[in-house]
Amino acid sequence: MTRTSSHPIKLGGVHHAAYRCKDARETVQWYERVLGMEYVSAFSEDHVPSTGEYDPYMHVFLDAGNDNVLAFFELPNQKDMGRDENTPVWVQHLAFRVADEDALLAAKEHVESEGIEVLGPTHHGIFKSIYFFDPNGHRVELAADIGTDEQYAELKRVAMPMLEEWSETKKAPRHADWLHQANK
Structure with a gap:
């Protein structure tokens, strides 16, 4: 794998993560009330800037703390929201x-x-x-x-062996079983 320090792209964090919502106002109010997020901005267009297609939308942005932004799109002309039925809800x-x-x-x-x-x-x-x-x-x-710092260091150390074993076997590698021993 390429070392991050030598990679030509230097990311500065997540600008925003965007999801679909059923109702922009309800979503903003829920995230403010339940999670204390501040509603910081919105964009609304009739045409999608990246494709030019006609598809009116409201795009709302909420402050999730530490320069992280959570955004939602309300798309009234699209089919009702659903979820990927092939992916477990969790x-x-x-x-x-x-x-x-x-x-x-x-x-x-x-x-x-x-x-x-x-x-x-x-x-x-x-x-x-x-x-x-x-x-x-x-x-x-x-x-x-x-x-602890030691636990995070150990997880980083076994990350690549775990990925390699998973890629070969598609079975859960046992490199970090110690994580759950304290819970028993």
Whole structure:
């Protein structure tokens, strides 16, 4: 693999991640109320700038913290929103970091107070998380890092061997079983 330091493209982070929504106003209000995100801007056009095709849309942007932006498109002339039925519902999700386990538990209490069903906390070895759905059916995860520097270093060390073994066998490599030992 190419070393990042010698790669000709130097990324400066994620500019924004964009998803579809059913209703732009409802989505903005939900993310403000439930996750405390600030609605920062919007674009609305009748023609798609990159293709020129006629397809009116509202594109809204929310501040997710640390210069991260979450965006949504409302597309009233398209077929109703669906999801990839060939992908399990737990796979595609938006994951946001919270400060610590106390913040995670406080977030769970707040989200549940909004009448939203919450799964978790789930222990992932180096982080704990909760899961719930936004009004568009997108799965949202809040995660609190709990790992040590040594654990993160070990995960980085075994990343390539795990990828290689997975590529050959399509079975879960056991290089990081230690992650879940503390949870038992």
